[in-house]
Amino acid sequence: MQRLHVLKEAFFGLDVVHQQLLIGSGVAAGGMLAYVLHKRRKVKTVALGEGWWGAGEKPRSEDDKIYPFEVKTSDDEIKDLHERIDRTRYTDPLEDSGFQYGFNSIYLKRVVSYWRHEFDWKKQVAVLNQYPHFKTKIEGLDVHFIHVRPQHRENQKVLPLMLVHGWPGSFFEFYNILPLLTQNHDGVAFEVICPSIPGYGFSEAPHKQGFNSLAAARVFLTLMERLGFSQFYLQGGDWGSLITTNMSQMKPHCVKGLHLNMFMSSRGFKVLLSLMIGPYLPFLVGFTREDVRRLFPYFEKNIWNLLRESGYLHIQATKPDTAGCGVNDSPVGLAAYILEKFSSWTDQSNRDLADGGLEGKFNLDDLLTNIMIYWTTGSIISSMRFYKENFKTNPENRVDAKIKIVVPTGLAAFPGELMHCPQSWAQIRYRSIYSYTFMPRGGHFAAFEEPQLLANDLIQFVKKVEKS
Known part of the structure; x- marks a missing residue:
């Protein structure tokens, strides 16, 4: 004083x-x-950039209107499908091989027989059209999406939410979760937008090289802006996880919350140290008992398992057009190529089963509807090219790999996912984790496999964010 x-x-x-x-x-x-x-407080962001993916030169102006769209089919389309199915050649599987060599052809014949004689594509088209579909031109591409609004209620808070699929899925993966999200949850409901990644399904394929997750993120941010949303929630798995993460890095002020059911961390000393110490003193490196159970032995449960399941990735990241020729021409080849992923990526033990365990989690109508979206649009090759574009350089050297994610984040760790990422690893990249949940069951296709579990986790995460 x-x-x-x-x-x-x-x-x-x-x-x-x-x-x-x-x-x-x-x-x-x-x-x-x-x-x-x-x-110091200023958030580092990924530059938006710009792009033009349409055919030919970029015009001076682009139509930014939104148009209704309806999924359609024809007798000629179905006739062509049946003729191609009838000409399929099969190879007998090895004895007692299950799905260890890929899709078992004995079970494949049963799936194809159902497809040929019982599956009703016209009926499934009506199912697809139960929700409103739209298209709008962004950066030269017709971008397809469905837009589902909740029923109007007094004193109900409606939150915009974008759901983004991956490969070999589609917007149809979300059809069972949509009714759960658009209903009222203690005064909160979601207005849901599900786009098709350009090159997938009903979204136009890029005509130029370079369309990667950053370009898709920018396109989807433009879509949300065009729909009139200045702030919104995001949810994704597979490629949808990376795209929504990129969206959060580009415009964090627009993203109220990011929820993922597939997530990874950058490699580094902390990860290496935790792998050495984790099995013996897990609490010192932030591991729980469940982390230890899912991670170790690490080589068997993660590295070796990933190697067994990622042969497709190397092909699609190098020569997608070559490999795509066969599956784009043969509907049965396409079904085998895609449905094998819905078997082993749901539960790795399905590889030991003669039927791949497919009908234990899914019904054939749903699985074949997803196949038909690829088949009728001829989009399998353009969807495979997305790997080539994203792996042209080392992913860890990309600008987005070095930018931390600061938006509120919710992580749902499903036990059947190909690799487990503990919360202590996720925090290296996702700096504001509001919830991390060890899901009791389910694999890679969370919305398709366990819609109720995923919806519950997403809702509890959003409520935490809204309260804060």
Whole structure:
């Protein structure tokens, strides 16, 4: 207090000019400090960039209107499908091989017989059209999406939510979860937008090289802006996880919350150290008992398992057009190629089963509807190219790999996912984790396999964010 009194006397002993200079210096220093603190708090973002993916040269202006769209079929389309199915050649499987060599042809014949004689594509087209479909032109591409609004209720808070699929899925993966999200949850309901990634299903395929997850993220941000949403929630798995993460890196002020059912972390010393110590002293590296159970032995449960399931990735990331020729021409080849993923990515033990365990989790109508979306649009090759575009360079050297995600994040760890990522690893990249849930069952296609579980976890995450 005495020191403060001395300073006070010294200040008022100065003439007016020196008092003003001293005050000005203090204000300048305070302003500089505030600027430095502001710069430190400023969130690093991924640059939006720009692109043009349409055929030919970019026009001076682009139609930004939104148009209704309806899924259609014809007798000629179905006739062509049946003729191709009837000409299929099969190879007998090895004895007692299950799905270890891929899709078992004995079971494949049963699936194809159902497809040929019982599956009703016209009926499934009506199922697809139960929700409103739209298209709009963005960066030269006709972007397809469905837009589902909740029933109007008094005092109900409606939150916009975008759901983004991956490969070899489609917007149809979300059809069973949509009724769960659009119903009222203690005064909260979702208005849901499900786009098709360009090159998938009813979204036009890029005509130029380079369309990767960053381009898809920018297109979907434009879509949400065009629909009138300045803030919204995002949910994704597979490619949808990376696309929605990129959206959160580009415009974090627009993303109220990010929910993922597939997520990974960057490699580094912390991850390496936790792999060495984790099996013995898990609490020292932030592992729970469930983390230890899912991670170790690490090579068998993660690395070796990923190697067994990622042969497709190397093909699609290098020569998608070559490999795609066969599956784009043969509906049965396409079904085997895609449905094998719905077997082993749901539960790895399905590889030991003669039927791949497919009908234990799904029904054939749903599985074949997803196949038909690829078949009727001829989009399998363009969907495979997305791997080529995203792996042209080392993914860890991309600009988005170095930018942390600061938006509120919810993570749902399903036990059947190909690799497990503990929360302590996820925090390296996702810096604001509001919820991390060890899901009791389910694999890679969460919305398709366990819609109720995924909906419950998403809803509890959003409620946490809204309260905060």
